[in-house]
Amino acid sequence: MMLIFTLFFLLPLLFVTIVSAWDYNEYEMIPAFSLRGYTDTFEGCIAGLPDLCTILKTYLKTLKLCLLTWSLTLLIGFTVAYFLAFHVRSKTWQIVLTLLCTIPFWTSNVIRMIAWIPLLGRNGLVNKGLEGIGLIQQPVEWLLFSEFSVVLALVHLFTFFMVVPIFNSMIRIDKRLIEAAYDAGATGWQTLVNIIIPLAKPGIVIGSIFVITIVMGDFVTVGVMGGEQIASAGKIIETRLSALQFPAAAANAVILLGITILIISSLTRIVDIRKEL
Amino acid sequence: MSNPSKSNSGVSRRALLKGTAGAVGLAAGSGAITGFPYVHSAEPKVLRYLGTAVNEGDEISKKCLEDTGIKIEYITATTDDVTKRVITQPNSFDVLDTEYFTLKKLVPSGNIFALDAKKIKQFDNITPVFTKGQLPNGKKIGGQGTAPWKVLYLEGANSKKFSTTPTEFVTLIPTVYNADTLGIRPDLIKRPITSWTELLNPEFKGKASILNIPSIGIMDAAMVVEATGQHTYADKGNMTKAEIDLTMKIMTEAKQAGQFRAFWKDFNESVNLMASGETVIQSMWSPAVTKVRSMGIACKFQPLKEGYRSWASGFCVSKAASGPKLDWAYEFVNWYLSGWAGAYLNRQGYYSAVLSTAKANMTADEWGYWMEGKAAIGDIKAPDGTILEKAGATRDGGSYDDRMGAVACWNAVMDENDYMVRKWNEFIAA
Numbered sequence: 001m002m003l004i005f006t007l008f009f010l011l012p013l014l015f016v017t018i019v020s021a022w023d024y025n026e027y028e029m030i031p032a033f034s035l036r037g038y039t040d041t042f043e044g045c046i047a048g049l050p051d052l053c054t055i056l057k058t059y060l061k062t063l064k065l066c067l068l069t070w071s072l073t074l075l076i077g078f079t080v081a082y083f084l085a086f087h088v089r090s091k092t093w094q095i096v097l098t099l100l101c102t103i104p105f106w107t108s109n110v111i112r113m114i115a116w117i118p119l120l121g122r123n124g125l126v127n128k129g130l131e132g133i134g135l136i137q138q139p140v141e142w143l144l145f146s147e148f149s150v151v152l153a154l155v156h157l158f159t160f161f162m163v164v165p166i167f168n169s170m171i172r173i174d175k176r177l178i179e180a181a182y183d184a185g186a187t188g189w190q191t192l193v194n195i196i197i198p199l200a201k202p203g204i205v206i207g208s209i210f211v212i213t214i215v216m217g218d219f220v221t222v223g224v225m226g227g228e229q230i231a232s233a234g235k236i237i238e239t240r241l242s243a244l245q246f247p248a249a250a251a252n253a254v255i256l257l258g259i260t261i262l263i264i265s266s267l268t269r270i271v272d273i274r275k276e277l
Numbered sequence: 278m279s280n281p282s283k284s285n286s287g288v289s290r291r292a293l294l295k296g297t298a299g300a301v302g303l304a305a306g307s308g309a310i311t312g313f314p315y316v317h318s319a320e321p322k323v324l325r326y327l328g329t330a331v332n333e334g335d336e337i338s339k340k341c342l343e344d345t346g347i348k349i350e351y352i353t354a355t356t357d358d359v360t361k362r363v364i365t366q367p368n369s370f371d372v373l374d375t376e377y378f379t380l381k382k383l384v385p386s387g388n389i390f391a392l393d394a395k396k397i398k399q400f401d402n403i404t405p406v407f408t409k410g411q412l413p414n415g416k417k418i419g420g421q422g423t424a425p426w427k428v429l430y431l432e433g434a435n436s437k438k439f440s441t442t443p444t445e446f447v448t449l450i451p452t453v454y455n456a457d458t459l460g461i462r463p464d465l466i467k468r469p470i471t472s473w474t475e476l477l478n479p480e481f482k483g484k485a486s487i488l489n490i491p492s493i494g495i496m497d498a499a500m501v502v503e504a505t506g507q508h509t510y511a512d513k514g515n516m517t518k519a520e521i522d523l524t525m526k527i528m529t530e531a532k533q534a535g536q537f538r539a540f541w542k543d544f545n546e547s548v549n550l551m552a553s554g555e556t557v558i559q560s561m562w563s564p565a566v567t568k569v570r571s572m573g574i575a576c577k578f579q580p581l582k583e584g585y586r587s588w589a590s591g592f593c594v595s596k597a598a599s600g601p602k603l604d605w606a607y608e609f610v611n612w613y614l615s616g617w618a619g620a621y622l623n624r625q626g627y628y629s630a631v632l633s634t635a636k637a638n639m640t641a642d643e644w645g646y647w648m649e650g651k652a653a654i655g656d657i658k659a660p661d662g663t664i665l666e667k668a669g670a671t672r673d674g675g676s677y678d679d680r681m682g683a684v685a686c687w688n689a690v691m692d693e694n695d696y697m698v699r700k701w702n703e704f705i706a707a
Binding site for chain 2: 026040054122223230231236239245
C-alpha cells in the first residue's frame with residue numbers, strides 16, 4: 001500500500017515540483033534552477049495594480065465557479081440523499097434509486113456536456129420553446145457559452161459525488177435518535193439542523209472534497225460549456241503543456257495544488273473526518 | 278479533443294505490444310531453426326504512423342498495404358500532442374505526419390532523421406511552392422511565418438540547423454497543404470464579405486469565433502489587425518513583443534465587447550458552431566466547411582482580399598528508425614507521392630505535393646473543379662463516393678494558382694512564442 005502510494009503519488013508529485021523549478025526553451029526542459037515558471041505566472045501582479053493580473057483573475061473566476069458549483073451540488077445532493085435515506089423505506093428501492101442516479105455516468109463526460117448545446121443554443125430547444133410561448137422575442141444568449149452553462153454542466157456532472165457520501169452518512173444515523181427528537185417535541189427543521197446535519201457532516205465534507213478538487217482542476221467542462229472564453233486554472237496548465245512549456249505548466253500545477261490543499265485542509269479542520277468515520 | 282486520441286494511442290500501444298511479443302516469439306522460434314536472415318524476411322512490414330486524425334484515412338492505409346505490403350499502424354493525437362510525443366517519446370513511432378512550423382521545435386530536439394533527397398523519387402517534381410516559395414508558373418507567394426522553404430533543408434545529415442540553400446538533407450517531405458481563410462454562413466450574413474476586418478465587425482457581435490490554438494489563432498488575429506490598417510507587421514509569423522501586445526489588445530477589446538460567441542479548438546466544435554448558427558463568421562478549416570455543407574447548410578470558405586493563411590504538412594522519419602524500417606519509410610513516402618494518395622487528398626479539398634502524379638489519378642472534370650477553378654461538368658464526389666457538389670458548381674476561391682498564389686503567411690512558431698502563449702492566456706482570462 002505504502003509502495004503504491006509512493007510510486008504513483010509521491011514520486012510523480014516530487015518530479016512535478018522539481019521540474020517546476022527548471023528552465024526551458026522551445027523544445028526541451030533544461031535542468032537548471034530557474035523560477036521563471038513562477039515569476040512568469042505572476043507577471044504583472046504588482047506592476048499592473050490596481051488591475052488584477054491574469055493569474056489572479058483566473059483563480060478568482062475558478063474559485064467563483066467552484067463555490068457556485070459546490071453550494072448547488074451540496075443543496076441538491078443533500079436533498080436527494082435525505083429523500084433516499086429517510087423517505088424511501090425499503091432497502092431495495094433505496095438501491096434502485098441510487099443506481100438511477102448513476103445513469104448519467106453511462107455515457108462519457110464529453111457527450112454529457114455536448115448534449116447541452118442543442119438544448120441551450122441560440123436555436124436550441126429552450127430558446128425555441130420560450131419564443132414559442134411568447135415569453136421572449138430574441139433568443140436568450142446567456143444560456144450557452146456563459147458562466148451559467150458552465151455551472152449548470154458542472155452541477156449536472158458532479159451532484160452524484162455529493163449524493164453518495166452524504167447518503168452513506170445518513171443511513172448510518174440511528175433512527176431512534178430521530179424518534180427521540182420527535183418525542184422530545186423537536187420540529188422537523190430542528191431535527192434537521194441539530195441531529196441530521198451534524199451527523200451527516202463527514203459525508204458532506206467528503207462529498208465537498210470530491211466536488212471541489214474536481215472543479216478546481218477542470219478545464220474540459222469550462223472549455224466546452226464556456227465556449228473556451230472563460231479562463232480556468234486547469235486551462236492555463238493545458239495551454240502551457242501544449243506549448244511544450246513543461247516547467248511553466250508544472251509551476252502552475254504546484255500553485256493549483258497548493259490552493260486546493262489549503263481549501264481541503266480548512267474543510268477538514270471544520271470536521272475531523274478520521275474521528276467521525 | 279484529447280480523449281479519443283488517448284484511447285486510440287492506448288489501443289495501438291497494446292497492439293504494438295502484441296506485435297512485439299509476436300515478433301519476439303517469431304524470432305525465438307524461427308531463429309532456432311534457420312538463423313537470423315530468415316527472421317528478417319519474415320518480419321511483417323509495419324510502420325507506426327504518428328499524426329493527427331485529419332490525414333489518417335483507412336482508405337490510404339488499405340491502399341498502401343495493397344500496393345506495397347506495408348502495414349500502417351495509426352497513432353492518433355492532436356497537433357500539440359503529436360509534437361509533445363516526438364520530443365518526449367521518439368521511439369514510439371517510425372513515420373511522423375506533422376506541419377512545417379513544428380520543425381522549429383522538433384529539429385533542435387534531435388529526434389528527426391534527415392531524409393536523403395536522392396532516395397525520394399519524385400523529389401524534383403514536388404511543387405515549387407515548397408522548394409522555392411513560388412507557384413509552378415513562377416509567381417512568388419507570401420513567405421511570412423514558418424514558410425516551408427525556410428525549414429525544408431538541413432546543413433548536414435546530423436545537423437540541427439536549417440540550411441537557407443537547397444541541400445540533399447531534407448527535414449520533412451511535403452504531402453498535403455492548403456490555404457485557410459474565414460468560413461461564413463452566406464444565408465445568415467446576406468451580403469458579400471471581402472476582408473478579414475469583418476471578423477471584428479460589430480454587425481456580427483456575439484456571432485464570431487476564432488480558434489483557441491494560440492500559434493494559429495494569433496495569425497488569424499494578425500490578419501484581422503493588419504486588414505483594419507492599425508498595424509503592418511514585418512512578419513506576422515514572428516512578431517515582436519510590442520506587436521503581440523498590440524494584437525492581443527485589439528482582440529481583448531473585441532472579446533470584452535462580446536464580439537465572440539465562443540472559441541473553438543477542435544474540428545467538430547467548429548462544425549457545430551457554424552451548423553447550429555451560433556456563429557456566422559469564424560476561422561475555419563476547409564474540411565469543416567465541407568462537413569457543414571454536406572449537412573445541407575450553406576457555408577462558404579470565403580476568399581478575402583488580404584489573402585490566405587497557409588499550412589503544410591508532410592512526413593518526417595524518427596531518428597530511432599533504422600535498418601529495414603528506414604527502407605520501408607522511404608518506400609512509404611515514395612508510394613505516397615506516386616499519385617493515388619495525392620488524388621485522394623485533392624478530392625478532399627486539400628492540395629497534394631506532387632501535382633503531376635495526382636493529376637494522372639484524377640478525371641479531367643475532377644482536376645478542373647478542384648485545381649483549375651472550372652465549373653464541374655458532372656457531380657463532384659468525395660473519396661467515399663458521397664456527392665459534395667452538384668454539376669455546375671465552382672470551388673470557393675477558384676483555382677490552385679488563385680488560392681495558393683494569394684497566400685499571405687504560413688502557420689508559425691515565433692521567437693517570442695513563450696511570451697505569446699502567456700499573452701494568449703491573458704486574452705482568454707480577460
